[in-house]
Amino acid sequence: MALIDADPSVRYRALLLAALDCVVAIDHTGRVIDWNPAAERTFGWSAAEAVGREMGELIVPPALRERHRSGLARYVAGGEPVVLDRRIEITAMRRDGSEFPCELTITRIVQPGDPVFVGYLRDITERHLAEAELHASRARIVSAADEARRRLERDLHDGAQQHLVGLALTLRLARRKLGSDPALVGELLDEALSDLATATDELRELARGLHPAVLTEGGLQPALASLAKRAGIPVTIADVPEERLPPTVEITAYFVVAEALTNVARYAGASRTDVSVRHIGGVLHVEVRDNGRGGATMNGGSGLRGLLDRVSAIGGTLFVESPEGVGTLLRAELPCAS
Amino acid sequence: MATTVLIVDDHNAFRSRAKRMLEAEGFEVVGEAADGASGVDAAKRLAPDVVLLDLQLPDTTGFDVARAIAGETAVVITSTRDDEEYDARARRSGACGFVSKAELSGAAIEELLP
CATH class of the missing domain: 1.10.287 (Helix Hairpins)
Incomplete structure (x- = not known):
């Protein structure tokens, strides 16, 4: 049976179960009357445990609980709504007592008798x-x-x-x-x-x-060859595309290789370093691999951190794999679409 | 009698070129120092007629060194950098004035001496 033709209560239940946001319904006393699977996942209480209990003690941090209760009581007694039907950001609490930022909209279901409220909550920790x-x-x-x-x-x-x-x-x-x-x-x-x-x-x-003229004039192939020549360590370069790429991609790829070769020369003690640059499906894959002492981390110094910022600024990603004693692989993926 | 000079500058190449030029112009370079602390020591020990003092030193600024020695000897502050405020700041620190390194000559120093 199509959802649109379903009985309203079936439809309501299906929407509740499928919702990605937490949906929590309470009665006029603040007790939970509905608690969907997203709320179970987010807060750690099952629907069976939550329904019938006061919502305030389940998901409102102690410091905010009295304000929540008095606000609800004031509205039920005829006061003006303060939080209804608008998006607010508050702090919510999981079952283990940990708190997290939460986006919340509360609406009142219009029905005869005592009011019922439905809250839509979204954990915005990752967004923050x-x-x-x-x-x-x-x-x-x-x-x-x-x-x-x-x-x-x-x-x-x-x-x-x-x-x-x-x-x-x-x-x-x-x-x-x-x-x-x-x-x-x-x-x-x-x-x-x-x-x-x-x-x-x-x-x-x-x-x-400041800016390698050879890159502007000839693209990545001659620019990386020039970098390798001046690196002071043995460097093999393979697969660099001949085609010209957007200038921001070329200069970012250039600085990825430059930073990697500087680090290899300074710290790695490597006998071999391989650079490869491939353009596959609109993404430039830049890899610099050495057989040195490894142990590099993204937070080890300002160089890689700065490179990560530069790569992120054009929508790319940067990875470093550097097991101790095995060597380091620095890999950047740079989107080439303009 | 030749005017005696102490050169305080952390760049060896500048000290040797300045020494050669000043000596060719009749000055007597009586000492050299590469930082502010040894410059102050040398100024007190050698009591030169003038200290040619670099503005950017590894341990301090030429203005600070000038404040420490200006009562005892004439000071001319110099720098590769140039700024229209440097001469006024040099004088406020007790020096006779400022001359840019590129403009340095015996005549430029003599013009600033009291």
Whole structure:
């Protein structure tokens, strides 16, 4: 028999049983008269245990219980409704006394006699955790950007700027000695050229760290080959797609490999590192696997954490498997749909 | 008699280039220090006519070092960084003034000395 044709009480029962949200009905004294399977799962009380008991003592935390009771009594005595027919967020309590955030709507069933109320409750713990993680992740991204700018300023100050200052002092001295000591001027100009070359190298290296030009110009294949060449460890690269991908995907994949290779070189003591990048079904799968000492964790330092934020920001996922003594696999899955 | 100078800076390359340039311009570099604490010690010990003092030191700032020694010797603060506020801040800390490293010369130091 189709549900639409069913007897209203059968229909009500079917809806109650199938509902994903907790559905709890109480009478005007606050006693439970209906308690669906979702409520059983969420609160830990079976329907047989819950029905007939006061709802307040089952699912309302002690600190909120008196307010719940007095609110119900005031409304039943003719007071204005405060919580009816609107969405509210409150704290609810499980059978074991643990509390959790809950989304709640209460409605009154219109019927002759004493009022009956139905509450629809949804555990929003995961939503709260996701919101908190989102806020934390945004804060980390802002903080990482600030830190990157500070590091860039420091690198410029300690590196290229020092060489350029040295260059200025050397050239000033050379000009002073131009008439009196040509041999010294020759030496000073050689020194100036050396300072200039060093400053240029450092600026090039900094620019590459900000955004690799080879990635913009040629895509992932030459960019990852360049990373591998400069990694200072043996790296094998396989399966990198030739096609160009959305710029955010390319740069994220690049930084996944860059961070992984930096970590391998610094910590892993590996003799072999394999990089593979495959584009399958609209997802770019990036893997960096080494045979080093393992033991890496996502929370081990700011590098992988920052990478996770970067990957999450484009809707991707990042995993690390790193059993002690076996090696580390860093795997990112990056959606390529624009 | 040559003006004596103490150079306080944590970058070796800068100290050696500044020393060579100042000596070529008739100054006598009587000492070098790589951080604020040893700079204060050297200033008291060597009593130079002027201390050429880097603003960003590993252990403190040039402004703080200037406050510690400015009553005893002339101080010129220098930095790779440049900011229009640096000269006023240098003077408030008791130094004679500020000169950017890229603009450093014997003449620039002499202009600031009392």
